[in-house]
Amino acid sequence: MHRLPTHLRRLHSQALRRRWVTGCVAAALVPAALLVNAQAADTGNPRIYSxxxxxxxxxxxxxxxPECLTQEQKMLGRDGSQRGTMAPLISPEQQARENEExxxxxxxRARREDQARRDRNLLTRYPDPAAHDxxxxxxxxxxxxxxxxxxxRLDALNLEALKLTAxxxxxxxxxPSAELRAKTSANEGATEAQRNILRNQESERDRVTQQFVLERDRLNQxxxxxxPGSDPTPPATQPTSRPVTRP
Known part of the structure; x- marks a missing residue:
C-alpha cells in the first residue's frame, strides 16, 4: 500500500480532529436547545395562581x-392541572407588622389632611391679626x-340672705314663721344654683379664651x-393674644 508523505498524513490527522470536535459540540448543543425550547413553551403557557x-x-x-402572600399558592395550567406551587413570600408576623405600618x-395621612383642612379654614376666616382680634x-x-x-344675681341673693338672717x-x-323658713330655703337653693351657673360661665370664658390663644399660635405660623397641614411648632413663650381682663 502506498503511504502518504509525512506532511500529508499530518494534515489529514488535523482534519479528522476538527471533524470530531465539531461533532461533539453539536451533540452538546442539542439538549441545550431542547431545554430552551421546553422553557419557552412553558413560559408561553399562562399560569393561574389559586x-x-x-x-x-x-x-x-x-x-x-396579595391576599395570600403569607401562605402557599398553587400554580395551575390552562387545563386546571397543578403545575407547581409558590412558597409564602412573607410570614404572618411580617404581614401583621406591614398591616400595622x-x-x-x-x-x-388622614391626620395631616384634617390638619390642612382646619388650617385652610383658619386662614379663610382670619386673613390677618386684626380679623382674629x-x-x-x-x-x-x-x-x-x-x-x-x-x-x-348672686350678689342680690347674698343680700337677700342677709335680710332673712336679720x-x-x-x-x-x-x-321663725313658715313663710320665713320657706324664703330662707328658697334663697339657699337659688344661691347654690347661681353659683353653679357662675362657675359654668367662667369655665366657658376660659375655654373660649384658650381656643383663641391656640388659634393665634397656629395662625402666626x-x-x-x-x-397648611404641616406639624405645628411649639407655641411661643410670649402671649400671642391680648390677655383677658376679668371683671
Missing amino acids: CIDGKGRRLSSDRPI RDRQQQE LARDRALETVQERVRQARS ERSALGLKP LWAGVP
Missing part, C-alpha cells in the same frame, strides 16, 4: 395574589356678659408662611 385566603375565600388570579400611615372680642363679649349677670335674729327665741 389560594384560600385567611377569610376562607378561594381566590384566583393570573399573578401572585400601613394602618399607621393611613392614620397619619375682632372675632375673639365678639366671642368673649357674650360670655363676659353672662358672667356679669350671674355675679349680679329677720331671724330679730325674732330672738321665737321660732400660617401667616409666616408655614404650609
